[in-house]
Amino acid sequence: MDHQQILFAALSLLTILKLSFAADTLSADQSLADGDILISPNQKYELGFFSPGSSTSRFLGIWYKATPDVVVWVANRENPINGSQGVLALAKNGNLNLSSAQSRIIWSSNSSGAGSSPVLQLLDTGNLVVVEDSMNIWQSFDDPGDTRLPGMKIVGDPETGESKYLTSWKSADDPSMGEFSYLIENHGLSQTIIVKGKEKVNRVVFWNGNFVGYPSSTDPAWKVEVVTNRGRLVSVRQPFYDSVNARLTMNYSGSLQRYVMNEKKDGWILMIALPHDLCDNYGLCGSNGVCKVYKNPACECLRGFQPKSETEWSVFDWRGGCYRNLSLNCQNEEGFLEVKGIKFPDSLNFRLNTSMTIEECHDECFNNCNCTAYADPYFNNGSSCMMWFGDLIDIREYTTESGPAPSIFVRVPNSELDQNQNQKTRPSRTKIIIIAAASVLGMLILGLSLWGVFLRIRRNRQGDITDPFHE
Numbered sequence: 001m002d003h004q005q006i007l008f009a010a011l012s013l014l015t016i017l018k019l020s021f022a023a024d025t026l027s028a029d030q031s032l033a034d035g036d037i038l039i040s041p042n043q044k045y046e047l048g049f050f051s052p053g054s055s056t057s058r059f060l061g062i063w064y065k066a067t068p069d070v071v072v073w074v075a076n077r078e079n080p081i082n083g084s085q086g087v088l089a090l091a092k093n094g095n096l097n098l099s100s101a102q103s104r105i106i107w108s109s110n111s112s113g114a115g116s117s118p119v120l121q122l123l124d125t126g127n128l129v130v131v132e133d134s135m136n137i138w139q140s141f142d143d144p145g146d147t148r149l150p151g152m153k154i155v156g157d158p159e160t161g162e163s164k165y166l167t168s169w170k171s172a173d174d175p176s177m178g179e180f181s182y183l184i185e186n187h188g189l190s191q192t193i194i195v196k197g198k199e200k201v202n203r204v205v206f207w208n209g210n211f212v213g214y215p216s217s218t219d220p221a222w223k224v225e226v227v228t229n230r231g232r233l234v235s236v237r238q239p240f241y242d243s244v245n246a247r248l249t250m251n252y253s254g255s256l257q258r259y260v261m262n263e264k265k266d267g268w269i270l271m272i273a274l275p276h277d278l279c280d281n282y283g284l285c286g287s288n289g290v291c292k293v294y295k296n297p298a299c300e301c302l303r304g305f306q307p308k309s310e311t312e313w314s315v316f317d318w319r320g321g322c323y324r325n326l327s328l329n330c331q332n333e334e335g336f337l338e339v340k341g342i343k344f345p346d347s348l349n350f351r352l353n354t355s356m357t358i359e360e361c362h363d364e365c366f367n368n369c370n371c372t373a374y375a376d377p378y379f380n381n382g383s384s385c386m387m388w389f390g391d392l393i394d395i396r397e398y399t400t401e402s403g404p405a406p407s408i409f410v411r412v413p414n415s416e417l418d419q420n421q422n423q424k425t426r427p428s429r430t431k432i433i434i435i436a437a438a439s440v441l442g443m444l445i446l447g448l449s450l451w452g453v454f455l456r457i458r459r460n461r462q463g464d465i466t467d468p469f470h471e
């Protein structure tokens with residue numbers, strides 16, 4: 001062999017080495033260069049360097065092997081690498097460093113363990129972990145990007161302050177932090193929401209022991225596991241099954257999208273996207289307005305209210321909302337109008353008490369001149385009370401597929417009530433007798449509904465909670 005041949009042989013060997021670097025682990029002092037990949041043992045996920053869309057910048061990320069254009073996690077979202085000099089290295093102390101030419105540190109995991117032979121591993125779930133003595137000292141699932149994979153949690157814990165949520169990319173070409181986030185909000189009733197910057201743009205579902213607002217399904221791909229604390233939703237995740245390929249993505253367009261992989265496993269099917277219809281847009285009908293998707297125009301004022309500006313309203317600008325056309329005098333001439341099958345107004349100015357009967361709730365609201373509406377947010381579990389003060393925001397009528405929907409009781413003058421609506425006057429003797437009879441009936445109903453709650457709890461224990469946005 002002459003020099004040229006030796007050089008050629010060496011070069012091709014190098015190429016082979018480079019191309020064949022496709023393991024599922026990386027040990028301390030090893031590194032992953034641009035062009036190398038880590039593959040999960042089930043061959044589903046790959047970790048490596050990529051350029052999104054039409055961008056020429058390089059990013060370290062995880063994608064589906066079958067659909068490399070669908071990237072589920074990016075390390076250096078905010079710090080693109082210019083050339084193909086990127087190198088990921090695992091230090092002996094368990095820290096991951098991503099560096100570019102001139103060894104400039106682009107991104108670091110800031111993780112460190114006891115310093116005994118850590119290993120970087122891409123798991124079957126798509127979770128990238130640094131393991132030391134069979135303990136995860138760092139994982140990519142703790143640092144969500146725009147995609148929630150099965151096994152990965154969204155967290156909103158008001159007690160510990162822990163918060164993990166999805167944030168959209170800026171665009172198809174730019175994985176840096178975009179405008180939209182999907183998160184758990186625990187101000188009042190637990191709910192999941194989409195925000196644009198700081199502005200709420202969509203309340204997705206609310207939690208009262210079940211997810212309310214969207215149809216449930218028995219499909220295992222739609223099952224979720226939740227963690228709650230004193231009735232509040234703390235975290236949500238979809239359990240991982242090797243057979244289920246699903247993802248929830250907060251798209252840069254502002255749409256929260258749930259995808260499932262197709263049968264041929266070479267593409268994705270969009271199952272549902274939010275906002276789903278006009279009425280999903282937060283506060284579309286303004287204060288005290290109700291959105292009805294099948295109506296044209298979609299916005300109406302609650303009964304007893306009228307548009308603040310008829311001119312704006314007539315050109316479909318509803319944001320100004322509605323006001324009471326008969327101001328309440330807080331005497332006896334008022335009652336509550338039941339508005340059925342709606343999305344609860346947002347918890348802006350509210351009081352929530354989980355040890356009050358619906359009758360106590362009614363009385364308390366009635367006796368507080370500022371209370372504009374009340375409801376049982378836990379659907380007749382017999383002991384919870386939500387009261388709203390001031391304007392009622394973001395009410396929509398639910399469609400029949402949305403599953404069981406709550407009622408609220410809105411304070412209106414008696415003149416707005418039907419004859420048979422509950423009008424609050426001072427209780428008379430006959431009323432007391434009726435109340436006594438009603439309480440016996442109430443006990444019976446309570447017994448029956450407790451049985452219902454018991455059945456529901458049993459069902460939930462069996463992991464039967466489903467929701468399209470929590471897969």
Ligand SMILES: *[C@@H]1O[C@H](CO)[C@@H](O)[C@H](O)[C@H]1NC(C)=O
Pocket residue numbers: 080081082100
């Ligand atoms: C990449 O190039 C752009 C412009 O060419 C420059 O502003 C930026 O600092 C460079 N980034 C790195 C990491 O070198």
Ligand SMILES: *[C@@H]1O[C@H](CO)[C@@H](O)[C@H](O)[C@H]1NC(C)=O
Pocket residue numbers: 089090091092095096097105108
């Ligand atoms: C990673 O970066 C940290 C901080 O810049 C540095 O102390 C450490 O030596 C680096 N490790 C490797 C393997 O480059």
Ligand SMILES: *[C@@H]1O[C@H](CO)[C@@H](O)[C@H](O)[C@H]1NC(C)=O
Pocket residue numbers: 108109110
């Ligand atoms: C690591 O620490 C640096 C400096 O404190 C910080 O800027 C960076 O965001 C941290 N990286 C991660 C992944 O948390």
Ligand SMILES: *[C@@H]1O[C@H](CO)[C@@H](O)[C@H](O)[C@H]1NC(C)=O
Pocket residue numbers: 208209230231354378381382383384453
């Ligand atoms: C009703 O639901 C609330 C919130 O989950 C809970 O605190 C309360 O104990 C429940 N009451 C009954 C009777 O189940």
Ligand SMILES: *[C@@H]1O[C@H](CO)[C@@H](O)[C@H](O)[C@H]1NC(C)=O
Pocket residue numbers: 070249251252253257
């Ligand atoms: C974002 O939405 C657009 C339009 O629906 C779609 O083409 C694109 O694939 C989505 N991006 C992701 C990462 O799912």
Ligand SMILES: *[C@@H]1O[C@H](CO)[C@@H](O)[C@H](O)[C@H]1NC(C)=O
Pocket residue numbers: 303304305306325326
């Ligand atoms: C209040 O509005 C209702 C319709 O919502 C209307 O029937 C009623 O006449 C109005 N009352 C006043 C005093 O404007």
Ligand SMILES: *[C@@H]1O[C@H](CO)[C@@H](O)[C@H](O)[C@H]1NC(C)=O
Pocket residue numbers: 353354355356360
């Ligand atoms: C809830 O209501 C009950 C009964 O009216 C009352 O004793 C309790 O103090 C209330 N709790 C809160 C937190 O307001």
Ligand SMILES: *[C@@H]1O[C@H](CO)[C@@H](O)[C@H](O)[C@H]1NC(C)=O
Pocket residue numbers: 368369370
């Ligand atoms: C009702 O609201 C007004 C103005 O915010 C306040 O001054 C008043 O004390 C409130 N009344 C009650 C019973 O809370």
